Amino acid sequence: MAMARRYVSTRVRRREDPQLLTGRARYLDDLRLSGTLSVAILRSPHAHARLVEVDVRPALAAPGVEAVLTGEDVARLARPIRAEMSGPGYKTSGWPALARDKVRFVGEPVVAVVARDRYGAEDALEEVRVTYDPLPVLTNAELSMRPGAPRIHDDLTDNILFHTRFDNGAVERAFVAAELRLSHTFRHGRCTSAPMENRGALASFDAAEGILTLWASSQSPHLLRSGLAEALDLPESRLRVICPAVGGGFGPKMHLYPEDIIVCLLAQRLGRPVKWIEDRRENLLTSAQAREHVNHIEMAATGDGVILGFKATLICDVGAYSLYPVTAALEPVTAASIIPGPYRIQGYSYDAYAVATNKCPAGAYRGVGMALGTFVRERLVDMVARRTGLDPAEVRRRNFIAATDVPFTTASGLVIDSGNPTESLDQALEAAGYDALRKDQRRSSTTTYRGIGLCSYTEFTGMGSGTFRRRGMSQIAGHDAATVRVEPTGEVRGFVSAASQGQGHATTLAQVLADEIGVPMAAVSIVEGDTERCPYGSGSFASRSMVVSGGALILAARRVRDKVIAIAAHMLEAARGDLVMEEGAIFVRGMAARRVTLGQVARLAYRPASGTLPPSVDPALEATQYYDPPPATFSIGTHVAVVDVDAETGQVAIVRYVVSEDCGTMVNPMIVEGQIHGAVAQGIGAALYEDVVYDDAGQPLTTSFMDYLLPTTMELPAIEVVHTETPPPVTVSGFKGMAEGGTIGATAAVANAVADALAPLGVEVHELPLSPDRLYRLIHQARKRP
Amino acid sequence: MKERTIRLTVNGRPYERTVEVRKTLADFLREDLDLTGTHLGCEHGVCGACTVVVNGEAVRSCLLFAVQLEGANILTVEGLADGDNLHPIQEAFWEHHGLQCGFCTPGFLLTLYCFLKETPRPSEAEIREAISGNLCRCTGYHNIVIAARAAAEKLASAGPTP
Numbered sequence: 043m044a045m046a047r048r049y050v051s052t053r054v055r056r057r058e059d060p061q062l063l064t065g066r067a068r069y070l071d072d073l074r075l076s077g078t079l080s081v082a083i084l085r086s087p088h089a090h091a092r093l094v095e096v097d098v099r100p101a102l103a104a105p106g107v108e109a110v111l112t113g114e115d116v117a118r119l120a121r122p123i124r125a126e127m128s129g130p131g132y133k134t135s136g137w138p139a140l141a142r143d144k145v146r147f148v149g150e151p152v153v154a155v156v157a158r159d160r161y162g163a164e165d166a167l168e169e170v171r172v173t174y175d176p177l178p179v180l181t182n183a184e185l186s187m188r189p190g191a192p193r194i195h196d197d198l199t200d201n202i203l204f205h206t207r208f209d210n211g212a213v214e215r216a217f218v219a220a221e222l223r224l225s226h227t228f229r230h231g232r233c234t235s236a237p238m239e240n241r242g243a244l245a246s247f248d249a250a251e252g253i254l255t256l257w258a259s260s261q262s263p264h265l266l267r268s269g270l271a272e273a274l275d276l277p278e279s280r281l282r283v284i285c286p287a288v289g290g291g292f293g294p295k296m297h298l299y300p301e302d303i304i305v306c307l308l309a310q311r312l313g314r315p316v317k318w319i320e321d322r323r324e325n326l327l328t329s330a331q332a333r334e335h336v337n338h339i340e341m342a343a344t345g346d347g348v349i350l351g352f353k354a355t356l357i358c359d360v361g362a363y364s365l366y367p368v369t370a371a372l373e374p375v376t377a378a379s380i381i382p383g384p385y386r387i388q389g390y391s392y393d394a395y396a397v398a399t400n401k402c403p404a405g406a407y408r409g410v411g412m413a414l415g416t417f418v419r420e421r422l423v424d425m426v427a428r429r430t431g432l433d434p435a436e437v438r439r440r441n442f443i444a445a446t447d448v449p450f451t452t453a454s455g456l457v458i459d460s461g462n463p464t465e466s467l468d469q470a471l472e473a474a475g476y477d478a479l480r481k482d483q484r485r486s487s488t489t490t491y492r493g494i495g496l497c498s499y500t501e502f503t504g505m506g507s508g509t510f511r512r513r514g515m516s517q518i519a520g521h522d523a524a525t526v527r528v529e530p531t532g533e534v535r536g537f538v539s540a541a542s543q544g545q546g547h548a549t550t551l552a553q554v555l556a557d558e559i560g561v562p563m564a565a566v567s568i569v570e571g572d573t574e575r576c577p578y579g580s581g582s583f584a585s586r587s588m589v590v591s592g593g594a595l596i597l598a599a600r601r602v603r604d605k606v607i608a609i610a611a612h613m614l615e616a617a618r619g620d621l622v623m624e625e626g627a628i629f630v631r632g633m634a635a636r637r638v639t640l641g642q643v644a645r646l647a648y649r650p651a652s653g654t655l656p657p658s659v660d661p662a663l664e665a666t667q668y669y670d671p672p673p674a675t676f677s678i679g680t681h682v683a684v685v686d687v688d689a690e691t692g693q694v695a696i697v698r699y700v701v702s703e704d705c706g707t708m709v710n711p712m713i714v715e716g717q718i719h720g721a722v723a724q725g726i727g728a729a730l731y732e733d734v735v736y737d738d739a740g741q742p743l744t745t746s747f748m749d750y751l752l753p754t755t756m757e758l759p760a761i762e763v764v765h766t767e768t769p770p771p772v773t774v775s776g777f778k779g780m781a782e783g784g785t786i787g788a789t790a791a792v793a794n795a796v797a798d799a800l801a802p803l804g805v806e807v808h809e810l811p812l813s814p815d816r817l818y819r820l821i822h823q824a825r826k827r828p
Numbered sequence: 829m830k831e832r833t834i835r836l837t838v839n840g841r842p843y844e845r846t847v848e849v850r851k852t853l854a855d856f857l858r859e860d861l862d863l864t865g866t867h868l869g870c871e872h873g874v875c876g877a878c879t880v881v882v883n884g885e886a887v888r889s890c891l892l893f894a895v896q897l898e899g900a901n902i903l904t905v906e907g908l909a910d911g912d913n914l915h916p917i918q919e920a921f922w923e924h925h926g927l928q929c930g931f932c933t934p935g936f937l938l939t940l941y942c943f944l945k946e947t948p949r950p951s952e953a954e955i956r957e958a959i960s961g962n963l964c965r966c967t968g969y970h971n972i973v974i975a976a977r978a979a980a981e982k983l984a985s986a987g988p989t990p
Contacts, residue, residue, distance in 0.1 A: 055922055055923065055925075056922070056925065058930070059921070059922045059927060059930070060914070060922070061930075062927055062930030062933055063905075063909075063914060063918040063921055063922060063927070063930070063933060063937070064865070064905065064906065064908070064909050064914070064918070065863070065864065065865015065866070065904065065905035065906045065934055066865065066906075067930060068864070069864075069867070069931065071858075071864070071868070072858075072864035074862070159859075161829075161848070161850070161851070235965075236965060237929070237931075237965055238867075238869045238875065238877055238929065238931040238932045238963065238964065238965050238966075239867070239869070239929065239931040240869075287929075287930070288929065289867070289929045289930065289931030289932075290928075290929040290931060290965050290966055292965070321868075321871055322869065322870040322871060322872065322875075543929055544928035544929025544930065544931075544966050545928070546928070712925050713925065715925075716925045716928055716966075716967060716970075716971060717928075719967055719968035719969075719970040719971065720928065720965070720966045720967050720968045721968075722968055723965075723967075723968030723969070724965070746870070746872050746874065747870050747872065747874035747875055747963065748872070748874060752963050752965065753968075754960045754961075754962075754963065754969075755955075755956040755957075755959050755960045755969045755972075755973065756956060756957070756960045758968055758969055758970075760970060760973075761968060761970050
């Protein structure tokens, strides 16, 4: 029977909030296990060097020090972290939890000291003596990939960790037919997600049971457990990973890091809980970074603005190591595949590279690859508009996939399953008052230039194992799972493989489950982030939780509900098809008095001796469902950014910001909008301010929040959000993922707005971030030109 | 390490503790008093997550040593609600989805607590300025600003604040 949705699509206040608002929520560093010791880590001050000697004896003698761990110790106790990929074009070297022969980036862990508290552990670090023999440093991917460049990993033939080539067979024809050809090089800076809570790990070993428990500030407890099992050579049955409250993630908290292994080794050795809490400097030095790309791209178009094809070379600087479980290929592969976007492009070919350098490893970050691919494409679309004299909105219209074309296979082979880009553009332009904005734009002053930027995008969400298989990313499960259990007293519980970092799963998944079973939300609770209590799955990244864990939850709930109905039918002596379940009661349609409650059904299900269960119905009310969704479902959207650029200072003020998005059925529009606000903020940050800077010696220059600039209230605008809702035909739920679209759209929309503003000065925008100093230089160079 | 004994009041409760002179107020609150609602986001005074109220002023507890707080009266996020009744600022954050991961939230709440006492009817620009020293990575501040405005209205209509 069809589900009446009472909670889904409503703005339910979050259940998480009372704990968070009163300071009672427990993040990793708030957990209290008696006898816990603290770890401090000595990190490499060199970007590339041989380790000549590590002398830890003075540190061992320091007050309060319980143990010191070196690379030699780790080599005996654990395997290096390995990010594996099947298929050609990829090579990798392991990442030992503590460096042994070489260090490959500033911040790489070298020695771990464990003491009674962090103060004491940091004191003892000063007693460690390490002798380094510096090696040539590579901080530029294009230099690092050249033949003969110094090798970062001695066991690999060169520094190209991944290379793939694609040609859809129609690209040469497209370029022959082109009246307009553009050739540009785009660059995107290096970003870091900088969640307000840094990473952290706390391990405890139960010697009696032989169980090692790791509390981790993680997005992906099961994948973390699998990676740990490999590194520690332990069966997964002896490992448990628990995620407490997690203070933001945005991608980087899905990886396995050396510190996870270090605390586990120390807890096993010492028989006491051992904790490591990342400080902000460590976060900015060592938590996975992202984006840094060079993209050489050619575009073919007709004289009336129809885009025919792209030929791209993407070079991604992935830093020193390939990260488990995503691999170094994640950023270039995703960027390359998203370049055709929501457009009917005939021809497409690319070469995509992931190149090692002596920098922090790069991995997942909100909008991974998609932000870059979309920035490059949407800049080119605007360049076509400028060359043809068409409005940027019109060029987009001329190239969009039509609603009637869906499902549509893009030139890169992605299947856009649903959505209407034209409708999205129309809605965004109307909400922004686009025509009036354009008229108003002509009144720019002589020092302040107004620009309007558009971005139309597709967002890869809810990926199943099919996508990871095609990419060769064999360490990512791709599926997720849920167990639904009605307890003997009638409460409904959902145990899911997702792991919230602030997205509000305790609320949204409860909305979904309450509707699916037909009970009040008060009767429902969600458990996540615990490998012992929850079934195996991928976790929460790449905008998948609501599609995949939510899908699994729905499927499991349907099985439980079917059983409830079967038992209730037996109790009521009615046909199953005549029964309705609402508000926790099952009754005969049209005869509300002939009813039993879910609690009564549950009591009988668990105590069949108290009555009789129908024949062939097992006791208890519980079902576990694993769900491997189709390869992907695509959300779409359009952003409109309006900026004022001060040509004398290079400062950009965002005057208006409008988002139209379509993520299918919204479970909780309040939370959807909150996700968009935050994602847009990160896109604006990447477009204008955020940049991890290394000098030529590989020294990071942005190791505090004074240097790595997160946007504040003073830089960010109010963000207006409007929606269309096109439920995808390919998922069980009608939901699509949506956590990244804001970032994907904002990076490009802001870049286009700044370019639009400065077009009268002859400034072209190819490189992010558009910081005041970069813009100042561009403006002055343009003004010097005759 | 040198230690000193300090006496101070936190959330209305008097404490006497002996601490290392180098221990920050934030670490003292979290470790010695087990008030873990005060969060450390940067430990260099930029992010504002560790903001607490000292003698009526919002300060960064990562930039003070506990021993500097002899005799001080401190309010942390744990002391903001009145039993089970959330403070109007907390209520407004809940109502308007002014938090996601919640890690920065105590700092915003306490910054606004002081600001709204001084500026009971703020403009949006004044609100943005007042919280410009607090970083949030989840919300883009959009709903925080809305929540702050709503809290100001609630507080103003309720009369003088406790």
